[in-house]
Amino acid sequence: MRPMPSNHPFPPAFLWGAATSAHQIEGNNTASDWWQIEHQPSSFITEPSGDACDSYHRWREDLELAADAGLNSYRFSIEWARLEPAPGAFSRANLAYYAKLIDTAAELGLKPLVTLHHFTNPAWVGALGSWAHPKIADLFARYCAYVAPILGQVEHICLINEPNMVTLFPVIASAGGLAALDSLPLPDPDHVKGIIAAHDAARAALRQVLPHARLGWSVASQTYHPEPGAEELAAAYQRASEDIFYDAAAGDDWIGVQSYTCRRVKAVAGELRAAPRAGSERTLTDWEYYPPALAECVRRVADLTGLPVLVTENGIATPDDARRIAYTAEALAGLAGALADGIDVRGYFHWSLLDNYEWGSFAPTFGLVAVDRTTFTRTPKPSLAYLGALARTGQLTTSKRPS
Secondary structure (H helix, E strand, C coil), X not given: CCCCCCCCECCCCCEXXXXXXXXXXXXXXXXXXXXXXXXXXXXXXXXXXXXXXXHHHHHHHHHHHHHHHCCCEEEEECCHHHHCCECCECCHHHHHHHHHXXXXXXXXXXXXXXXXXXXXXXXXXXXXXXXXXXXXXXXXXXXXXXHHHHCCCCXXXXXXXXXXXXXXXXXXXXXXXXXXXXXXXXXXXXXXXXHHXXXXXXXXXXXXXXXXXXXXXXXXXXXXXXXXXXXXHHHHHHHHHHHHHHHCCCCCCEEEEXXXXXXXXXXXXXXXXXXXCCCCCEXXXXXXXXXXXXXXXXXXXXXXXXXXXXXXXXXXXCCCHHHHHHHHHHHHHHHHHHHHCCCCEEEEEEECCECCCCCCCCCCCCCCEXXXXXXXXXXXXXXXXXXHHHHHHCECCCCCCCC
């Protein structure tokens, strides 16, 4: 790859945004399966979501923070459990809540990217067997059809967030947590079949009533760095755990890439295991600090799918906002290089707008905005202003590692 200059132009229509998900910021999602899991005495989850960031009441402030900074888009999710807390019993009040959120985002100059499923199901869906239930495609399509009337001005709709991670949940839960697994797990095949069917059914239902909408889904995208001798095993694992969901995106309008770090792996007795690089800088999630992962993933996914790419998540869990800015600058430099090489990248959404609930703990701080856990006071970090300046100018100034 050629050397990167210090400034990289992004297209005028490029989407610059930050991302959130309902369960992680709204609070008190009591009708969801995750709320139930969080409060089981034997749960592998150490800290419940509780009030989260109280965004169910403070959503306007969140939107204004993003808009005032200069961002032109905002990715958020609609919570299925709020809209259908019992089978077939839909909430008109919560539909109106999300309609107001969409309308206000547009009024503030934020193009909404709406995600219809971000990890959580209604508790009753979980009780049925979640994505392995034989009628899950019909149930999910029915929910999406109920949401459709409020999506008239939404251009980009993400049907399901990280299906490859969602289909790992039953495997991880049955093992008692990811730490209990020796090798890298594969998604549950019944859940894979169900979630792909649900994707297809939802896409068909929405295309009937929202012909203008651009539909896709977002995949947790990995860049693998195998040790010698593990190359074939790593490639086979990636095909089974990730590429199947890219294949299912054929016929979508775009593909979402969600990238944070590289995955260094080794082969042990015919199994693929993690092999962290000794001495590497680690984040609060114990991931390697590796900004080039974004461009590596985008290039691979664009080549595999032939679809326009949206970076729907990219970020770093760190208490040091200078490192967040440095990470973002380097990741975006690589993304700009991909654009310069002709790869069709339409937008970048930083994870996350807020320091929020990270599926078991509030400790990993990914946010561009700090949130006081007691008062819910929002305090923008310099990284929010940094990303907002990029959104205004379309020019990237690289950031060097602080001394």
